[in-house]
Amino acid sequence: VTHGSTTAHVVVDIIGGVVGLGVLTALCLLFFSLISVYGGRLSVAGPAPDRGGGQKDPAWPSYLRRQHKLDFAAACRSSIRLYDKAFKRWWAKFPLFIITWPVLACAGIFLSALIAVFYLTQLAVWIVADVSYWLTAGAVRLADTTYAQVRRAQASCPVCYEVMDRPAYKCVGCGALHRDIRAGRLGSVYRACACGRRLPCGVLRAAWQLDAACQRCGARMHRGAAVLRDVRVPVFGEPQAGKTRLIYAGFYDIAGRANAHGWEACFPDESSQARADSGIRQIISGQRTAQTGWPLEPALTCQIGRGTKGALLHAFDAAGDRFRRADGHDELRYFEDGHTLVFVVDPFTVPGLRRVIAAQPRTDLINEYLPAHPRNPDDAYGEVVSRLLSSGTRTREQRLAVVVSRADVLLATGITPPNGSERIRGWLYDNGLHNVVLAAGREFKDVRYFAVASVDGTQAPQPYAPAAPFIWALSTRGFNLLDAPADPVQAAVPVKEPVA
Numbered sequence: 001v002t003h004g005s006t007t008a009h010v011v012v013d014i015i016g017g018v019v020g021l022g023v024l025t026a027l028c029l030l031f032f033s034l035i036s037v038y039g040g041r042l043s044v045a046g047p048a049p050d051r052g053g054g055q056k057d058p059a060w061p062s063y064l065r066r067q068h069k070l071d072f073a074a075a076c077r078s079s080i081r082l083y084d085k086a087f088k089r090w091w092a093k094f095p096l097f098i099i100t101w102p103v104l105a106c107a108g109i110f111l112s113a114l115i116a117v118f119y120l121t122q123l124a125v126w127i128v129a130d131v132s133y134w135l136t137a138g139a140v141r142l143a144d145t146t147y148a149q150v151r152r153a154q155a156s157c158p159v160c161y162e163v164m165d166r167p168a169y170k171c172v173g174c175g176a177l178h179r180d181i182r183a184g185r186l187g188s189v190y191r192a193c194a195c196g197r198r199l200p201c202g203v204l205r206a207a208w209q210l211d212a213a214c215q216r217c218g219a220r221m222h223r224g225a226a227v228l229r230d231v232r233v234p235v236f237g238e239p240q241a242g243k244t245r246l247i248y249a250g251f252y253d254i255a256g257r258a259n260a261h262g263w264e265a266c267f268p269d270e271s272s273q274a275r276a277d278s279g280i281r282q283i284i285s286g287q288r289t290a291q292t293g294w295p296l297e298p299a300l301t302c303q304i305g306r307g308t309k310g311a312l313l314h315a316f317d318a319a320g321d322r323f324r325r326a327d328g329h330d331e332l333r334y335f336e337d338g339h340t341l342v343f344v345v346d347p348f349t350v351p352g353l354r355r356v357i358a359a360q361p362r363t364d365l366i367n368e369y370l371p372a373h374p375r376n377p378d379d380a381y382g383e384v385v386s387r388l389l390s391s392g393t394r395t396r397e398q399r400l401a402v403v404v405s406r407a408d409v410l411l412a413t414g415i416t417p418p419n420g421s422e423r424i425r426g427w428l429y430d431n432g433l434h435n436v437v438l439a440a441g442r443e444f445k446d447v448r449y450f451a452v453a454s455v456d457g458t459q460a461p462q463p464y465a466p467a468a469p470f471i472w473a474l475s476t477r478g479f480n481l482l483d484a485p486a487d488p489v490q491a492a493v494p495v496k497e498p499v500a
């Protein structure tokens with residue numbers, strides 16, 4: 001107190017000192033508690049990991065959902081605890097409390113004020129952050145939903161044939177399954193797995209960055225499943241009709257055409273790759289395809305193109321003998337979700353053709369291909385389709401490709417299969433396949449007829465390319481492999497008058 005100062009000045013100075021001290025104390029307490037909360041996260045003992053009631057995915061909900069509230073409460077609690085402790089120190093006891101308690105009381109007021117300011121600030125931050133969180137999450141979700149709707153995107157399990165809107169995804173860190181990877185309360189752009197690993201949100205990104213697993217059986221699914229177009233083609237027909245060979249030759253042909261048009265084509269899983277390798281080797285070398293039954297699982301899958309422009313083409317070989325087993329119900333599962341069913345007809349079992357060929361002088365070729373006791377394909381068709389219908393398959397929503405195999409052998413015996421769906425249909429009808437022709441038109445949404453030679457696509461006699469039924473199946477799902485005008489797909493070109 002300098003000379004000349006008045007009593008009023010002294011009072012002001014004392015009040016100023018006390019207030020300043022209080023502010024400093026409160027600030028220190030607050031900073032200390034903040035550091036203890038956020039620095040080590042040690043004092044956040046209370047807040048347990050919030051899995052977000054009802055959420056099955058092993059991920060932490062976004063910080064903005066609940067954790068921020070818990071952290072705020074913890075910060076307040078620890079600063080109040082520190083403040084409380086101050087009253088138990090020696091300098092707060094008799095007789096010093098006469099000085100320290102007023103100081104502490106002031107500090108308490110400032111502490112409350114600071115907590116209030118802190119609350120308002122974090123509330124404002126939270127509101128802004130939450131709004132932008134939901135805007136981002138909404139955008140990511142919308143992109144997913146729009147894509148799925150527009151592209152009718154689905155994913156199918158190569159092992160159990162389950163078809164799902166989106167697969168589950170495995171965490172890169174701990175392998176835990178995330179069943180709903182879409183943006184939501186667990187994350188907008190990224191989510192944190194329970195193990196701490198950051199995973200992308202939304203199918204459009206997860207499909208390429210994470211390993212997909214079947215929602216039903218957990219089997220590994222193809223990379224890009226649910227973003228790539230999923231085209232499912234069950235192939236059925238009598239034993240020896242030519243199903244297996246059609247699939248190999250067709251896929252080989254598809255891959256060749258894809259490459260010629262600048263698409264990449266591959267067999268995206270080991271099992272498909274291994275079987276395609278041996279199957280295609282037989283096609284190229286012109287050998288007969290092995291008689292061994294093709295194990296039903298998994299499907300043979302070919303990927304054409306990449307990213308959002310690509311497609312996965314799955315062919316299911318429904319070995320004929322399995323069909324007749326009474327207990328074979330589960331083996332028909334993949335028919336239910338098939339887009340285009342392929343019914344393979346051995347022309348040497350078609351009554352009319354058979355009569356013509358049998359009347360010819362015997363050659364080795366005829367001896368080899370003319371079965372002694374053929375079953376009429378009409379019966380095979382009826383058996384399968386009635387079973388499908390009785391098991392609840394909605395065939396009216398599916399397409400059917402009726403494929404006459406062995407066009408190359410027919411040509412060698414002097415019979416030229418007609419060209420074009422309508423003509424093949426008439427030809428089969430005239431040769432005794434009334435049931436197939438009439439029933440198929442009633443039972444399926446759309447029926448196309450093909451004649452194919454299941455041989456190396458580059459050597460297939462035109463227009464009997466084995467890829468044709470698959471190209472049609474792809475095109476009905478919006479994937480057009482061939483844009484070239486001179487495309488040899490029989491079904492895709494309108495029926496023209498025969499060239500003289």
Ligand SMILES: Nc1nc2c(ncn2[C@@H]2O[C@H](COP(=O)(O)OP(=O)(O)O)[C@@H](O)[C@H]2O)c(=O)[nH]1
Binds near residue numbers: 239244287405409453
């Ligand atoms: N030349 C020729 N042979 C075929 C054709 N389709 C099938 N085969 C042969 O017919 C036999 C039975 O074919 P496969 O595909 O195993 O019949 P699946 O029992 O229906 O699977 C095999 O020896 C094949 O090589 C074809 O289009 N042309």
Ligand SMILES: [Mg+2]
Binds near residue numbers: 319
């Ligand atoms: Mg077979």
Ligand SMILES: [Zn+2]
Binds near residue numbers: 171172196
């Ligand atoms: Zn994890």
Ligand SMILES: [Zn+2]
Binds near residue numbers: 160161214217
């Ligand atoms: Zn599965």
